[in-house]
Amino acid sequence: MTYSTYPAYGPSDAATGIAFPRTWSLERLRFSVLSNPVRSEVAHWEKETAVSFVPMEAVGEQGEIDASQEKQISDVYNGYTYFVEHDILIAKITPCFENGKGAIARGLKNGVGFGTTEFHVLRPLQGMSERWLFYLTKCDSFRKIGGSEMLGAGGQKRLPEDFIRNLRIGIPPLAEQEKIADFLDWKTGQIDALIAKKQALIEKLKEKRLAAITQAVTKGLDPAAPMRPSGISWLGKVPASWSVKRLRYCAGTVTSGSRGWAEFFSEAGALFLRITNLAGR
Numbered sequence: 001m002t003y004s005t006y007p008a009y010g011p012s013d014a015a016t017g018i019a020f021p022r023t024w025s026l027e028r029l030r031f032s033v034l035s036n037p038v039r040s041e042v043a044h045w046e047k048e049t050a051v052s053f054v055p056m057e058a059v060g061e062q063g064e065i066d067a068s069q070e071k072q073i074s075d076v077y078n079g080y081t082y083f084v085e086h087d088i089l090i091a092k093i094t095p096c097f098e099n100g101k102g103a104i105a106r107g108l109k110n111g112v113g114f115g116t117t118e119f120h121v122l123r124p125l126q127g128m129s130e131r132w133l134f135y136l137t138k139c140d141s142f143r144k145i146g147g148s149e150m151l152g153a154g155g156q157k158r159l160p161e162d163f164i165r166n167l168r169i170g171i172p173p174l175a176e177q178e179k180i181a182d183f184l185d186w187k188t189g190q191i192d193a194l195i196a197k198k199q200a201l202i203e204k205l206k207e208k209r210l211a212a213i214t215q216a217v218t219k220g221l222d223p224a225a226p227m228r229p230s231g232i233s234w235l236g237k238v239p240a241s242w243s244v245k246r247l248r249y250c251a252g253t254v255t256s257g258s259r260g261w262a263e264f265f266s267e268a269g270a271l272f273l274r275i276t277n278l279a280g281r
Contacts, residue, residue, distance in 0.1 A: 018141060035121065042077075047073060052109045054089070064103060081115050088105070088122040122137070131177075145167075
C-alpha cells in the first residue's frame with residue numbers, strides 16, 4: 001500500500017487549520033455520530049442479565065479493551081456509562097484523554113457494556129465507519145484541539161461533549177473511509193510488530209547488561225584466573241585471590257528511619273532524596 005495525492009484540496013478549516021480533499025464533505029460531527037446514547041435502550045432487559053463492565057484501566061492507549069469483567073445490569077444501570085458493540089469509547093478526563101485512551105467496544109457480553117463515567121461514547125450513524133471514526137479520535141489534531149477545549153482545574157479537566165458534537169471535520173465517502181481504515185490497520189500493525197521486536201531486543205540487552213555486571217562483580221575480569229569455592233551457595237566459586245567476608249565489614253549504613261520526607265525538607269543544606277528520585281537501570 002502507498003500514499004496517493006488527492007487532485008484538489010479545499011481551503012483550510014478555520015477551527016482545525018486542516019485542508020480536506022474536495023471530494024470530502026465538511027460538516028459537524030454530530031450529523032454523523034450519536035454521542036453518549038441513552039441507557040433507556042436496555043431499560044426493558046431483565047435485571048439479572050449479564051453485561052460487560054469496563055473500568056478505565058481496561059482500556060489501553062492503542063485501542064486495547066478488556067471486556068471480560070461481567071456484572072448484572074441491575075448493578076450498573078445507574079451511575080455508569082452505557083454503550084453497545086461497535087461504539088467508540090474515549091477517555092474524557094486528563095491525562096487519559098491526552099494519552100489517547102480509547103477503543104472500539106468489542107466482545108461485550110450480550111452486546112452491551114457499562115463503564116466508568118469518564119468515558120465519552122460515540123456511535124457511528126449511517127454512512128460512518130466505526131474504524132475510521134476510531135482512527136479520527138486517535139489522530140494528533142483531534143487530541144491537541146480537544147486538549148485545548150477541556151474544562152476544569154488541575155488533574156480534573158474533562159473534554160466537554162459539545163466539543164465532539166460541534167467539531168467540523170472532512171468526511172470521506174463510506175467506501176473511502178473503509179479503505180483508509182484498512183490501510184491504517186495494516187500500517188499500525190506493521191509498526192506494532194516493529195515495536196514488539198524492539199522491546200524484545202531491549203529486554204535481551206537488559207539481561208546482557210545485568211549478566212556483565214554480575215560476572216565482573218562476582219567473578220572478576222580474568223576468565224583464566226584460578227577459582228576456589230566461596231562457601232556461599234548463591235555465589236559459587238570466586239577468584240582464589242579474593243577474600244570472602246560479610247558486607248557489614250566492608251561498608252557502613254546510614255538510615256533516617258521511616259518518617260515522612262516533609263519534616264526533613266529544607267531549601268538549604270544537605271540534599272534529601274526520596275525513593276522516587278532513584279531510577280532503575
